[in-house]
Amino acid sequence: MNLKSILGRAPVALLAAALVAGCDPDIAPPFTIEEPGAVEGLAFFDADEDGVFDPSDGDYALSGVQVQFRVRGTNQLLAGGTVTSDAQGRFLVGNLPAGTHDAFIVPGTLPAGVLVCSNPLQVTVEPGVTRFFRLQTRGGCLVFIDVAENQPPNSVVVVRGIVTAAPNQLRAGGDYTYIQDATGGIRIFGSSLAGMGIEVGDRLEVSGTIGLFNDDLQISNPTVRSLTKDFGSVAPQATTTGAIAAAGPTPRAPLQGRLVKVSRAQVTGAFGAGGLNNRNAIINDGSGATQIRFESGVYADPSTLPATYPVGKCFDITGVVGNFRGAGQIFPRTRADVVEVPCS
Ligand SMILES: [Ca+2]
Numbered sequence: 225m226n227l228k229s230i231l232g233r234a235p236v237a238l239l240a241a242a243l244v245a246g247c248d249p250d251i252a253p254p255f256t257i258e259e260p261g262a263v264e265g266l267a268f269f270d271a272d273e274d275g276v277f278d279p280s281d282g283d284y285a286l287s288g289v290q291v292q293f294r295v296r297g298t299n300q301l302l303a304g305g306t307v308t309s310d311a312q313g314r315f316l317v318g319n320l321p322a323g324t325h326d327a328f329i330v331p332g333t334l335p336a337g338v339l340v341c342s343n344p345l346q347v348t349v350e351p352g353v354t355r356f357f358r359l360q361t362r363g364g365c366l367v368f369i370d371v372a373e374n375q376p377p378n379s380v381v382v383v384r385g386i387v388t389a390a391p392n393q394l395r396a397g398g399d400y401t402y403i404q405d406a407t408g409g410i411r412i413f414g415s416s417l418a419g420m421g422i423e424v425g426d427r428l429e430v431s432g433t434i435g436l437f438n439d440d441l442q443i444s445n446p447t448v449r450s451l452t453k454d455f456g457s458v459a460p461q462a463t464t465t466g467a468i469a470a471a472g473p474t475p476r477a478p479l480q481g482r483l484v485k486v487s488r489a490q491v492t493g494a495f496g497a498g499g500l501n502n503r504n505a506i507i508n509d510g511s512g513a514t515q516i517r518f519e520s521g522v523y524a525d526p527s528t529l530p531a532t533y534p535v536g537k538c539f540d541i542t543g544v545v546g547n548f549r550g551a552g553q554i555f556p557r558t559r560a561d562v563v564e565v566p567c568s
Pocket residue numbers: 270271272273274275276277278281283
């Protein structure tokens with residue numbers, strides 16, 4: 225015996241009391257259940273992400289997409305509730321009970337690189353009415369940076385964050401950009417961002433491919449989706465050389481890709497010494513040794529580095545955290561990011 229058959233015979237006053245006593249207000253009262261309704265749908269790739277199907281904007285219909293209409297919040301299929309889109313992307317399912325149901329898009333029936341950003345979607349069926357249902361798919365879904373970082377390699381991801389290192393700061397070719405959101409920071413790799421006027425403090429939304437380069441996590445082949453000038457600032461997180469070194473072997477460590485500051489770090493090995501690249505030196509604030517690396521946008525010519533930052537001197541250093549094959553590094557973005565301080 226289901227809820228409807230119980231309540232269907234209950235006095236109205238009792239039913240009202242039951243509803244007041246805490247029944248889910250989203251569930252339509254059973255005595256209003258009437259004739260079934262229908263859903264007519266259109267599955268399409270929304271190239272310009274405006275929610276409207278317009279082939280002149282590059283949108284196109286998707287055939288063969290299977291949609292399962294289910295009892296909301298469950299895996300239980302509604303009778304006759306499985307449909308597949310036709311060559312025009314259209315589908316029609318009739319005889320659905322009135323109410324709000326889940327429309328679950330069977331992921332394997334979407335073409336490669338096509339995503340739904342929320343699955344299942346909700347659709348409300350009204351009695352005696354054919355409801356139109358836009359099944360919007362996209363090339364990517366905006367996620368937090370820490371979610372993007374944990375996607376399988378070569379996944380297309382969409383992230384948005386405040387720029388902490390602008391394209392032309394770190395590398396002369398303009399191919400390193402760093403952004404950060406509340407969950408983390410990450411490098412955007414690609415010179416296509418240079419020349420767009422992107423500056424520190426802008427908010428940047430990009431799509432691209434997540435992956436590792438020399439064990440450092442980055443988003444490659446970026447496409448800028450939006451740029452908001454002067455959005456805000458990111459304060460460097462105080463950290464230690466030991467913490468940067470400890471994060472080095474873990475590409476998805478929270479510190480990786482973040483803007484940080486270490487204080488009173490002493491240069492303990494000369495640039496290029498001990499088999500290091502001549503842009504790298506060992507620094508230590510007493511918590512453990514890590515590397516500082518000056519990229520070509522900060523010093524085009526690394527030959528001056530040993531004299532500018534000699535062994536034994538101490539510096540407060542702001543920069544973004546990365547690693548090279550597991551060795552933790554801090555990358556100052558400008559020469560002003562490195563300030564000499566007394567060692568004690
Ligand atoms: Ca569109």
